[in-house]
Amino acid sequence: MPLAAASTRLAPAPGWQRGYVFSGDNVRLCWREHHAPGVDDQRPVLLCLAGLTRNGSDFAHLGDSLGRDWRIIAPDLRGRGESGFARDSLSYVPLTYLRDLSLVLDAAGVDRFVVIGSSLGGLLALRMTTAHRARMAGVVLNDIGPELEVAGLNRLRANVGRGGNWLTWVHAARDLAVRNAGIYPDWGLHDWLAFAKRLCRISPQGRIVFDYDPRIAEPFRLPHGDAGADDWAAFDQLRGLPVLSVRAALSDVLSAATQTQMGRRLPGLQMVTVPGVGHAPTLAEPVAVAALAEFLHKVEQGEG
Structure with missing residues (x-):
């Protein structure tokens, strides 16, 4: 499987x-x-x-x-x-x-x-x-x-492949806003929340994490x-x-x-x-x- x-x-x-x-x-x-x-x-x-x-x-x-x-x-x-x-x-x-x-x-x-x-x-x-x-x-x-x-x-x-592990969607949104401030400089919290929910998922442990296999970075690097x-x-x-x-x-x-x-x-x-x-x-x-x-x-x- x-x-x-x-x-x-x-x-x-x-x-x-x-x-x-x-x-x-x-x-x-x-x-x-x-x-x-x-x-x-x-x-x-x-x-x-x-x-x-x-x-x-x-x-x-x-x-x-x-x-x-x-x-x-x-x-x-x-x-x-x-x-x-x-x-x-x-x-x-x-x-x-x-x-x-x-x-x-x-x-x-x-x-x-x-x-x-x-x-x-x-x-x-x-x-x-x-x-x-x-x-x-x-x-x-x-x-x-x-x-x-x-x-x-x-x-x-x-x-x-950089890690991401957050307690709530607001925590994720605020961190992603800092990481990507130069890309979407005019976005507010509502935009970053929507962005986080497209990019991330809830892990089995109840944390917010990136919704991709971090190993995708290996051949790219x-x-x-x-x-x-x-x-x-x-x-x-x-x-x-x-x-x-x-x-x-x-x-x-x-x-x-x-x-x-x-x-x-x-x-x-x-x-x-x-x-x-x-x-x-x-x-x-x-x-x-x-x-x-x-x-x-x-x-x-x-x-x-």
């Missing part, structure tokens, strides 16, 4: 259901799905991929804004959320994630999809062009691109652990698709120069900068909401 994190989690957001499939190495993979009655099944599915330490709950707000018109699927990558922990920590790498996503797409009966990828999820979106380019109807790259800033990568490597991947070549494969690049104004991962280069390299790229936030926007910011609505209208109209 796959290893799993015994825990108590908050009830799923209204309108969301769970689906499960097992990987080849016997890890239970979970995806969260919003499929409201009356949704036009001829439209592509919105496949939402979260960042390194995050899970599908990051996209729960899309159920309110887009769920009446679009089927939404938000997988928990292995080692996160309600997906099982892997026995081999070296399976926490993009190649394995991509194999897992293929299983999820098939199990969920997804034929054509738009990828909305935040951070690591955006890198996976780029690399999905290898096996799934013909099924992709569009791509949203949330504060990520083919070239990443060293400072941001070093910060992420230093933070992933290896020097040149992802050598050989040419994300600019993968980016070029998006030509002919609607693509939206969302950049955080305070980002230390995606520079303005890289986003500009992306625009030169991919004619028709829709670009937007979200003011006042760092890596990565939640996509609930008004600027991001408007850009996503415009982008999905473009997808619906079948524009390239």
